[in-house]
Amino acid sequence: MTEFIPPGTCWVDLPSPFRMKRGGVLEHGRVAYETWGRPNAAGDNAILICPGLSPDAHAASREDDPTPGWWEAMLGPSKPIDTDRWYVVCVNPLGSCKGSTGPASIDPATGEPYRLRFPDVSIEDVADAAAHVVRALGIEQLACVIGNSMGGMTALALLHRHPGISRAHINISGSARALPFSIAVRSLQREAIRLDPNWNEGHYSDERYPESGMRIARKLGVITYRSALEWDGRFGRVRLESDRPDEEPFGLEFQVESYLEGHARRFVRRYDPNSYLYLSRSMDWFDLAEYADGDVRAALAQVQVDKALAIGARTDILFPVEQQQEIAEGLAAGGARARFVGMESPQGHDAFLVDFERFGPAVSGFLDGL
Amino acid sequence: MTEFIPPGTCWVDLPSPFRMKRGGVLEHGRVAYETWGRPNAAGDNAILICPGLSPDAHAASREDDPTPGWWEAMLGPSKPIDTDRWYVVCVNPLGSCKGSTGPASIDPATGEPYRLRFPDVSIEDVADAAAHVVRALGIEQLACVIGNSMGGMTALALLHRHPGISRAHINISGSARALPFSIAVRSLQREAIRLDPNWNEGHYSDERYPESGMRIARKLGVITYRSALEWDGRFGRVRLESDRPDEEPFGLEFQVESYLEGHARRFVRRYDPNSYLYLSRSMDWFDLAEYADGDVRAALAQVQVDKALAIGARTDILFPVEQQQEIAEGLAAGGARARFVGMESPQGHDAFLVDFERFGPAVSGFLDGL
Known part of the structure; x- marks a missing residue:
């Protein structure tokens, strides 16, 4: 599958062994990422993007890869995530086939693809792998972590497991736990x-x-x-x-x-x-309430973040807006200045990938206020 | 598949050849039905039930088949469709495998199952076959035709193609045309x-x-x-x-x-x-607006019926309540006393099969007023 890794991809080696939530151990794993913009002198302008299940790290075009990215309209100079101001990092999820180590990667122990011998992947592992990229790039603290869809789950796991890793958070069409319809x-x-x-x-x-x-x-x-x-x-x-x-x-x-x-x-x-099977199942398993005796709001209230925005489309049947509202309310209960906005987008769960008229100003408005 | 035909099933032979909407011709076809209650002396107490895609004609238990039917709670003495008052006929759709002639039936021309040589089935053909049962049973005019889901489409086609066949109509979780999500x-x-x-x-x-x-x-x-x-x-x-x-x-x-x-x-x-393939596609094809230059309300207004009720569940994503509202409004535009009720049932499209607390009184209330 290597032909589907974007040419501008960079990698960070994971610590080896990398211990995973459900007991597995990964040797010589790595995480793919791309960056846009530059870190400022104060080192306080970094934004991390955690994408959904299928995207690669190529969220937008770069000088070395002019191909439009999956979030091209949102990311770049003078765009909602303005790369003239922000130093932006997008990671490819651990377990994916688009750069980060996953079931299609070669198992160094056998010289063959892992296939089903790949260890169980949980959202927490995807978050830990992303945190490792943040540290490896020398980022002391993120200004904001933005997560879309599965990435919204990843961002919450990241904030919960790595207290202080980010001052702010935008959760887009995400959820704190999987519900039975999805x-x-x-x-x-x-x-x-x-x-x-x-x-x-x-x-x-x-x-x-x-x-x-x-x-x-x-x-x-x-x-x-x-x-x-x-x-x-x-x-x-x-x-x-x-x-x-x-x-x-x-x-x-x-x-x-x-x-x-x-x-x-x-x-x-x-x-x-x-x-696909591994990451799809990682979403089913995800339940932030595990960390607070089954109380999802209490678990969200444990998250340390100053400011947060949770948004989604009112027509989303997979991650319904009630779940983004729950995130905002839980984070607010923990002391964050957290806001929920349910968009009137007709495009459902995919709205954040197409309805830039609504999602663009919501994201830029929040980031401008940081 | 004959073992899945309920023991109390009766049959009416279709006229042979039976000419179908999309050009096909069926030889020696037949339609399966069951009945409950008895025709009264005036011959004005007959109700026809048009079911969805999968049910057989066994809507409720009978003396000769005590197995509970798929609408057992709705149909019987003192039930919402009270068989002490009404003479009720339920037909199995043409094209089904539960009694009526369909692709699994033996083609008399070859002695083999029709399979894909069965002619294209449209909702209009299902309706015409049901109308033939009504006539064959000597029913001059139905007091009411009740259609659920695909049967709601069938009932509308029946009323449109056979003016005067019924004085009243209950459309349950049905629609006048298929929309792209479904x-x-x-x-x-x-x-x-x-x-x-x-x-x-x-x-x-x-x-x-x-x-x-x-x-x-x-x-x-x-x-x-x-x-x-x-x-x-x-x-x-x-x-x-x-x-x-x-x-x-x-x-x-x-x-x-x-x-x-x-x-x-x-x-x-x-x-x-x-x-399954034949009947599923017949629903996609169904569009009552064909009969009024693409104007579905105008087509509904052509339907001759005195009184109608269109109901559904507000959580139905397959036949959303806006479609039942459209039916009531269109029938009203044609002069019927038509009412729409969107139920707060949480059970979605299946609510009419389980939420008898809401659907029972709605149906009995309407029938009591006839």
Whole structure:
């Protein structure tokens, strides 16, 4: 999968052994990251971005890699995360296949890919690996940690486990614990991959890749990442052009089906199925309430941060805004000046990746006030 | 699949040939139904129930089949649909595998199951087949047609195509046309079946049955039939008991996963995959607006009915309440005394199958007023 690592990627070696939450140990692991802007003299302008499950560390273009990043509109000079002011670090999650060590990486003990011998990955491990990058770059304290989706979970774990690592926090479409609807969706995505005979208990190859399972998993993802409201306006009941009929029995007929197909094509064979399984499950396991006898607000109140913003889209069915509200309220109970904003974006969970008109000013307004 | 036809099932032969909306012709087709109660002397107490995709005609127990039906709590003496007063007919949809002719039936021309040689099924054909049962039973005019989910579509098509067939209508969690979110969900369910190598373009057998595809399709269905709100309270993050660990890699761990698993087990091998594909697609195709230049309200206003009730659950993501509101408003525009009620049920699309506390009084209140 190495061809999908962006050319501007840098790496930090993890301490070896790197002990993981659920008992596993990783030898010679590393974490991929990219940076934008420059540290200032006071060393107080660093921002860490923790992305969702699938993105690489290439959040935006850089001089050495002009390819637009996955958050291009949000990150750069004079953009909401203004790299003329901020020194920005984006890490690729531990367990991913886009630079950081994961199930597709070579196990130095065997010379073969880890596959299912990779140790269990929890959100806490992803957070610890990100904290290690922060330390390795000589950052004393972050000005802000920004987490999107799974990255919102990662950021909360980071703040909880590494007190004082950041003065501020923006949680975007994140949550402090997985709830059953999202667990059900992810469980089904994993089952689609596991049931694909080509998955073969993790022993697939490029020739025998679990394409069907990954297609279903991705399409189910896209269905839950957007909203019915957006699709009513965007696709309605419009059919595909009649000069491109799908001859397959029960094949594509409506534009919305073609849209899902496009998403699947851009994802399948560009993400490692085992990485997907590991990180998907890490989200199901995540529950900050573990640290406060099952009381998620009490756990959030233990987080040490001066100022926080928790935002999301009111149409998000996967990480509903009540979860961002819970984060803001919990952090406020711990003494943070924390605010929740539920956006009227029609784009659901994916709004932070497309609705820059709403998410841009919210993020820049918060950062300008730091 | 014949073992899944309830023992009390009766049949009406369709006219042969039976001409279908999209050009196909069915020879020697038949429709399965059951009845409860008795026609009165005036012949004005008949109610027709059009069910959703998967149910059979056995809506409730009968003397000759005491097995509880899929709407047992709603139908019987002194129940919301009171069989001491009403003569109730429930039809199994044309294209199903539970009694009515469908892709798993034997094609008299070949002596083999139709499989994908079964003609395209549209909701209008399902409605025409139901209308034929009404006529064959000697019912001059129905007092009411009740349709749930896909049956709500069927009932609207029936009323539109057979003016005067019923004086009243209850539409439960139905819609006048498929919208893109539900099309996307159904398209993905069909794709999961189609991608299962055992589906084999419809040529499966009991030995090589597309079990994986049907599992995924059913679980995805259940996820969209219920609501996140209900599951938060019902399952939370409760894990399976530790003495029943799932040894499979990435196997079941949370109660919500076990719940989905139970639903899949009760469905797979009890429904014909080709029937599923045919009826699922018939819903995507359904758009009453076809009959009024794309104006769904105008099409609804063409329906001749005296009195109507359109109800649904506010947590339904598959047939959202706005669609039942649209039905009530459209029927009212056509002169019916039509009312919409959005129920605060937490159970989503499935609420009508479980939330009898809310749906019972709504239905009985309407029927009592007829």
